Structures are given as C-alpha cells and as structure tokens.
Amino acid sequence: MxxxxxxxxxxxxxxxxxxxxxxxxxxxxxxxxxxxxxxxGVGTDAVRISNAIAQADSGDGVVILADLGSAILSAQTALExxxxxxxxxxxxxxxxxxxxxxxxxxxxxxGSPLGExxxxxxxxxxxRKL
Amino acid sequence: xxKSFLGAMEAITGTIHENKEFLTDLDRAIGDADHGxxxxxxxxxxxxxxxxxxxxxxxxxxxxxxxxxxxxxxGASGPLYGTxxxxxxxxxxxxxxIDKTDAVQLLGESLDGIESRGKAQPGDKTMIDALKPAYDTxxxxxxxxxxxxxCLEEACKAAEEGVNYxxxxxxxxxxxxxxxxxxxxxxxxxxxxxxxxLKALTEYYKSL
Numbered sequence: 332m333x334x335x336x337x338x339x340x341x342x343x344x345x346x347x348x349x350x351x352x353x354x355x356x357x358x359x360x361x362x363x364x365x366x367x368x369x370x371x372g373v374g375t376d377a378v379r380i381s382n383a384i385a386q387a388d389s390g391d392g393v394v395i396l397a398d399l400g401s402a403i404l405s406a407q408t409a410l411e412x413x414x415x416x417x418x419x420x421x422x423x424x425x426x427x428x429x430x431x432x433x434x435x436x437x438x439x440x441x442g443s444p445l446g447e448x449x450x451x452x453x454x455x456x457x458x459r460k461l
Numbered sequence: 462x463x464k465s466f467l468g469a470m471e472a473i474t475g476t477i478h479e480n481k482e483f484l485t486d487l488d489r490a491i492g493d494a495d496h497g498x499x500x501x502x503x504x505x506x507x508x509x510x511x512x513x514x515x516x517x518x519x520x521x522x523x524x525x526x527x528x529x530x531x532x533x534x535x536g537a538s539g540p541l542y543g544t545x546x547x548x549x550x551x552x553x554x555x556x557x558x559i560d561k562t563d564a565v566q567l568l569g570e571s572l573d574g575i576e577s578r579g580k581a582q583p584g585d586k587t588m589i590d591a592l593k594p595a596y597d598t599x600x601x602x603x604x605x606x607x608x609x610x611x612c613l614e615e616a617c618k619a620a621e622e623g624v625n626y627x628x629x630x631x632x633x634x635x636x637x638x639x640x641x642x643x644x645x646x647x648x649x650x651x652x653x654x655x656x657x658x659l660k661a662l663t664e665y666y667k668s669l
Contacts, residue, residue: 340535374499374535377543378528400493400636401537404578408531408540 333439333448334361334387337432338380338397338406342367348396348432356436363387375402380409384421392420392445394452396432420445424452431455465669466522467511472665474504476657484657487650491637495536496650503534503542519557523550537579537635538651541588544578545571561603561612568596568616579634586632586644591652594619595659613663620656627652 335352339345345366353362365383368374380395387393395406406423413421422445424431431452438451477484477500484497507529516522523546531543548570556563572592581587598619602612627649632638637649 368533368535370533372502372535374495374539376532376535377540378532401535401540404537404540405531408544408578 332359332361332389332442333391333435333445334363334389334393335432335435335439335448336380336383336387336393336395337362337364337366337428338375338383338395338402339364339366339428340373340375340398340400340402342371344398344428348429351429352432352436355433355440357440360436360440361387361389362436375405377405377408378412380406381412384409384413385417388417388420390420392422394435394439394445394449395421395423396426396428396435396452397423398428422446422449424449426452426455430458434458466519467515468669469662469665470504470507470511470522470526472661473658474508476661477501477504477654480654480657484650484654487648487653490647491632491640491644492650493536493636496538496654499534499536500538500542500654503530503539506533519559520550520553520555523547523553538588538654541575541579541651544574548574561609564609564612565596565600565603568592568599572596581634584630585634586627586630586637586649586652587634588649588651588655590627590630590649591620591623591655591659594623595655610663610666613659613666617656617659617663620652620659624648624652624656 337345337348345364349362349364363383363386365380368376384393397403397406410418410421434455435448435452438448481497481501485494488494488496507526510525510529516525527543527546531539549567552566552570575588581589583589583593595616599612599616602615631642632644637644
C-alpha cells in the first residue's frame with residue numbers, strides 16, 4: 332500500500348492533517364507527519380522528511396503532501412538522501428495539503444498504485460467547496 | 462583538520478550573528494520575517510557540531526555544515542545553502558586547501574546547486590542575484606591572473622551591486638513573490654546574506 336507523508340512548517344499542522352486524513356483511511360495506511368523542526372520551532376527539516384519517507388514506504392511508494400514555500404524545497408532535498416530505488420517511488424503532490432491528504436488517503440486505502448494516489452491528491456486542487 | 466576551515470566557518474557565523482536582526486528586518490518587509498533568525502540558528506548549530514567533533518578533512522567539514530543547515534535552518538535558505546555546501550563538499554574531496562581554481566569551482570558549483578534546487582533565474586530577486594555576479598566576476602578576475610584577494614574583493618563588490626539591483630526589481634520566487642510589484646524598493650534578504658558571507662570570508666582571508 333502506498334504511504335503518505337505530511338510536510339508542514341508546523342508540527343501541529345502536520346499532525347492535524349494526518350489526523351483528519353486517518354479518519355478516512357484504513358488502519359493499514361502508513362501516514363507519517365513530518366512537521367516543524369527538531370527543537371520544536373516552525374520550519375521544515377529535510378532530514379526529518381527523509382526519515383518519514385523511509386517509515387511510510389512499504390515498497391509501494393510514498394506520496395508527499397506539503398504546505399508552502401520551503402516545505403517543497405525541503406521535500407525535494409529529502410529525496411536526495413534516499414537510495415535510488417526508494418527515491419523513484421516518491422511523488423510530491425502539487426495539491427492543497429488538507430484536501431489532497433484526504434483524497435490520497437482514500438485512494439491509497441483502496442490499494443491504488445502510486446500514480447493514482449498522487450493523481451487523486453492533485454485532483455483535489457479543483458474540488459469546489461461551495 | 463586545518464584550523465582555517467573552522468576559522469572561516471566562525472567568520473561566517475559571526476557575521477550572520479551580527480546581522481541577525483538586519484536580515485530579519487529585511488525579510489519582515491517582503492517575506493516571513495525569519496531569515497536572520499533561521500540563518501543564525503543554523504550556523505550556531507553548525508559551529509556546535511564542528512567544535513564537538515572536529516571533522517577529519519575539509520570535505521567532511523563541508524558536508525557536516527550542509528547537513529546541519531538542511532535540518533536546522535527551517536526556511537528555504539536551509540535546503541538552498543545546504544545544497545551549496547554539499548556541492549562544495551564534493552569539490553573538495555581529497556583536497557586539504559583551497560586555491561584560486563578551486564574557489565572558482567566552489568562558487569560555480571554553489572551557484573549551480575542553488576539554481577537547480579530553487580529553480581530561480583537571475584532577476585527573480587533571490588540569492589542568485591548576488592551569487593551569480595560574484596561568481597562571474599571572480600572567474601573573470603582569476604582568468605586575468607589577479608591575486609586570490611583581488612578576486613575575492615571584486616566578487617564582493619559584484620555581490621554588493623547585485624544586492625542593490627534587487628532593490629529595483631519585483632520578486633518572482635518565494636514568499637516575496639506574493640507581494641509582486643510591492644516588493645520593489647526592498648533589497649532581497651537572501652542576496653544580502655550571500656554578500657555578507659562573501660565579505661566575511663574575504664575579511665577572514667585577509668586576516669590569515
């Protein structure tokens with residue numbers, strides 16, 4: 332099953348997004364929050380993200396949902412710390428973090444492959460609320 | 462391990478520390494008001510690591526610097542400076558001192574690393590607007606057989622002109638790009654920290 336990593340500048344926001352997405356997901360889904368800095372501060376840490384990817388990957392790959400700015404740069408940097416086969420199994424979704432995480436969690440839970448889970452996250456961009 | 466590497470890193474950390482509020486104020490005007498504090502936190506963490514376990518060689522020291530910046534800066538400058546230092550670590554593999562030709566390569570690889578990581582181009586109002594002219598000028602001065610110090614001084618001057626140029630343009634990358642035209646008139650904090658680092662290294666070189 333494809334795993335998910337939630338990257339945010341805030342540890343609380345990353346955990347909160349993971350909490351909401353987990354409500355829609357099966358128990359087997361690996362959903363790892365990678366928010367904030369080690370000292371508890373606001374920011375993103377590529378080493379922490381890289382560890383989260385390793386934790387979320389059960390062999391089927393990982394989709395990353397990120398908030399803004401350096402979250403994307405740090406996620407891209409995190410990929411460089413992975414070995415080659417694992418790196419190819421990671422997709423950074425160009426998606427809103429909450430809606431994208433929920434859509435991806437549902438798609439991953441039904442056992443879809445990496446590409447479909449990432450697409451589900453990105454389709455959340457066009458989701459109308461009103 | 463050559464003491465001058467630690468000295469150079471101390472010089473950078475010192476200038477970042479002294480300019481912490483200045484850089485943060487620049488970032489408050491057009492960004493998220495954290496550049497100075499982020500950079501200071503990162504470089505203090507670097508110094509702590511380097512002092513606690515002095516690296517075996519230059520390349521290892523640069524790699525430790527890169528990884529520490531990547532995991533402690535927190536903002537975009539973490540992965541950007543981290544990538545630059547990682548590239549420098551690669552250039553310095555198996556070498557224990559930096560000559561003029563190495564310096565050209567270090568600046569060139571740093572520039573390339575930051576460009577490919579941040580996907581910014583000259584004129585986007587970023588670190589590139591200080592680093593690229595500094596690299597171009599250093600490389601040209603080196604070609605003309607100028608001394609190491611002259612190359613450094615000209616590179617600093619070019620970086621400073623680059624920083625001034627960032628006042629005249631609108632941001633197209635990072636948080637400042639949300640402001641668009643309203644970012645004109647403010648100098649870019651990232652370009653400013655690049656210039657400060659180059660100046661600190663030049664001053665350090667003069668003191669040796």
